[in-house]
Amino acid sequence: MSIKQTQAWQKLSDMKKKLVKEPLSVGDGLQVKTDKIIFDYSRQLVNENVMAALMQLAEEAGLKSKIESMFCGQKINVTENRAVLHTALRNLSGGPVLVDGRDVMPEIKAVLQKIKGFSSRIHSGEIKGITGKPLKNIVAIGIGGSYLGPEYLAEACAPYTVSGMKLSFISNVDGTDFARKTASLDPETALFVIVSKTFTTAETMKNASTAKKWMISKLGADPNVIKKHFIAVSTAADKVKAFGIDPENMFGFWDFVGGRFSATSAVGGVPLSLYLGYDNFHKILEGANWMDVHYRTAPLSENIPVISALLDIWNINFMGFKTRAILPYSQAYSKYAPHCQQTEMESNGKSVLIDGTPVDFDTGEIVFGEPGTNGQHSFYQLIHQGTTPVPADFIGFLKPQYNVGQEDVITHHDELMTNFFAQPDALAFGQDSNDPHKKFSGKRPSNIFLLKEQDPFSAGLMLALLEHRVATKGFVWGLNSFDQFGVELGKKLGLDIRRRMELFKKDQKDPSVYAGLNNSTAKLLKLYLSGELYS
Numbered sequence: 001m002s003i004k005q006t007q008a009w010q011k012l013s014d015m016k017k018k019l020v021k022e023p024l025s026v027g028d029g030l031q032v033k034t035d036k037i038i039f040d041y042s043r044q045l046v047n048e049n050v051m052a053a054l055m056q057l058a059e060e061a062g063l064k065s066k067i068e069s070m071f072c073g074q075k076i077n078v079t080e081n082r083a084v085l086h087t088a089l090r091n092l093s094g095g096p097v098l099v100d101g102r103d104v105m106p107e108i109k110a111v112l113q114k115i116k117g118f119s120s121r122i123h124s125g126e127i128k129g130i131t132g133k134p135l136k137n138i139v140a141i142g143i144g145g146s147y148l149g150p151e152y153l154a155e156a157c158a159p160y161t162v163s164g165m166k167l168s169f170i171s172n173v174d175g176t177d178f179a180r181k182t183a184s185l186d187p188e189t190a191l192f193v194i195v196s197k198t199f200t201t202a203e204t205m206k207n208a209s210t211a212k213k214w215m216i217s218k219l220g221a222d223p224n225v226i227k228k229h230f231i232a233v234s235t236a237a238d239k240v241k242a243f244g245i246d247p248e249n250m251f252g253f254w255d256f257v258g259g260r261f262s263a264t265s266a267v268g269g270v271p272l273s274l275y276l277g278y279d280n281f282h283k284i285l286e287g288a289n290w291m292d293v294h295y296r297t298a299p300l301s302e303n304i305p306v307i308s309a310l311l312d313i314w315n316i317n318f319m320g321f322k323t324r325a326i327l328p329y330s331q332a333y334s335k336y337a338p339h340c341q342q343t344e345m346e347s348n349g350k351s352v353l354i355d356g357t358p359v360d361f362d363t364g365e366i367v368f369g370e371p372g373t374n375g376q377h378s379f380y381q382l383i384h385q386g387t388t389p390v391p392a393d394f395i396g397f398l399k400p401q402y403n404v405g406q407e408d409v410i411t412h413h414d415e416l417m418t419n420f421f422a423q424p425d426a427l428a429f430g431q432d433s434n435d436p437h438k439k440f441s442g443k444r445p446s447n448i449f450l451l452k453e454q455d456p457f458s459a460g461l462m463l464a465l466l467e468h469r470v471a472t473k474g475f476v477w478g479l480n481s482f483d484q485f486g487v488e489l490g491k492k493l494g495l496d497i498r499r500r501m502e503l504f505k506k507d508q509k510d511p512s513v514y515a516g517l518n519n520s521t522a523k524l525l526k527l528y529l530s531g532e533l534y535s
């Protein structure tokens, strides 16, 4: 049954009609306080009745039992027949987690031990490159979920780096990415980490094989060059071996960890432990676990991922606001929005319910963002005065990462935070004016998330908050948030174009190069292959 058929949905539709006429009142009640994070949603266009109806919606959707099914390892990713257990990756002091009757915790702990041992032997210099130099330049090659989460965490935790260690990411198949990241890379101190769950992703395999050629051209064709300068994170041991990587240097994970939910597996664990040290990676796991426990145990009405997800549903399905801005007032969180983009949109950009029937309401939302205050000088004009409100998440911290300008009365961090406090109120309350150009309507909803430190623990907590907020929306809407068939068609057509390019390169006159293509694509491809825009 569609969630639209529930009593709560009907109630919410009726409430919306009345509520738009009411002024926004910022009350004390619309806040969740914990000792790690404060979530203030008092600037949302809701009142207590709406919140009660949203909670009823969650009950009618069976949210609690769906959350429990996820944590317990049931195969809730039904289209791929998989459990969804990224939470087990950080269940370090918890009990067994069973998949098909098998406890997965010993394997998870074994991989963590392996990461710990390997990273500490790199840091101590016990493991060296082929010429005997220490491996200090880590280059992670991966894309999508095998890149975005780790990059967000690496950026957010950069001051916690192990001295001398550097980490860069190559994701785009555009050779510019490879060329720039390797331009000043010292091959003798470089360690490539090939991160790919499937070890088949076209972009990653192309970058990995280019890296292999690059390394051979620099240090020679001895197979030990690849063995000493390449390691892998994957679920595909045979393919890793075929690439030339020592199977001992492969770090595994499991099909119950989806790509975009894999940052706390070896996908993030290996590059981040090399860069930040295992202990700091462990703190990321602790932060994520803190949020997991909160999500699983807090009552729905005090549950941060649940409330934030229900407010998203309210904004999307009832208020008609289908985009959301993610605005961390933190330069360290500059890669949070790109990670949110994948997690939100690859998970919930779906048009059918879990049983395959078409949805009859909007799902998913377009999320985007920039760190404050950069965004203020970019797209905030539209957020403040555009025709459709864009709900916004303001994320701020009590403490800066760097004490810059401490001698001033108003430090850099204070300066940043003046904006953090001002912007949500400008959106919420607006400004009247006789000049229509200077009017601000107000009643533009936002959330505030306030944390203490920009440290690995907080970074892990915010990662898990995102994961659970996304899952909650899928659970309430009745979607499968854990597959991603929508990315397949473009890949398939890309392979067909690749085949045509190969034909052309063998024989430029081969008529089958363009056969069966539509006119537009045939003409454009012809131009590309001719190398002239006006040929």
Ligand code: F6P
Binding pocket: 143, 144, 145, 146, 195, 196, 197, 198, 199, 200, 201, 204, 259, 260, 346, 484, 487
């Ligand atoms: O874009 C599709 C996708 O399958 C993502 O879901 C995934 O995170 C990414 O490609 C990378 O996949 P892999 O880790 O297998 O290389």
